[in-house]
Amino acid sequence: MITLTVNGTEHSFDGDPEMPLLWYLRDELGLTGTKFGCGIAQCGACTIHLDGYPTFACITPISIAEGSDVRTIEGLAENGDHPVQVAWRDLNVSQCGYCQAGQIMQAAALVDTTPDLTDEDIDVVMSANLCRCGTYPRIRAAIKQAAQARTE
DSSP, X not given: OEEEEETTEEEEEOSOTTSBHHHIIIIISOOTTXXXXXXXXXXXXXXXXXXXXXXXXXXXXXXXXXXOEXXXXXXXXXXXXXXXXXXXXXXTOOSSOTTHHHHXXXXXXXXXXXXXXXXXXXHHHHTTSOOTTOOHHHHHHHHHHHHHHHHO
16 A cells, blocks of 8 residues: 655555556546656656655656655645746746646746756756747746745
8 A cells, every 4th residue: 555645635545556656646636737748757747746856757656655745736836826837827938838737846846945046057957848839938037037036
């Protein structure tokens, strides 16, 4: 039996411990905000937080999450008002939107842990998440806005 906390609620799972966490979140819990992209940790569409760290849910067996705190885009902020989410809306970052949940989760971890961000910091961390629409300039601007909001 695997026990984990997802967005503040404890859950138990007694199925295949090697099942990717992504499928548990989407298929078992109905949390479809986390997307399936490549399935090999190359695009970042499936980024969630596992004990506060950005993690690719597509390659993470659910057994790794035993006793852990999992946070998905649905649980990032109760009212969608995390500074990254606010900045994303303010700057109209999304184009097609498919990668955006993963982008936001990656950016939120960055903003929450690094108060003074440089362009290089942002580019290095966000290179783990691909956007086929090429919204990178807006993503960088939104992260800067969110980081600024965190310090005010």
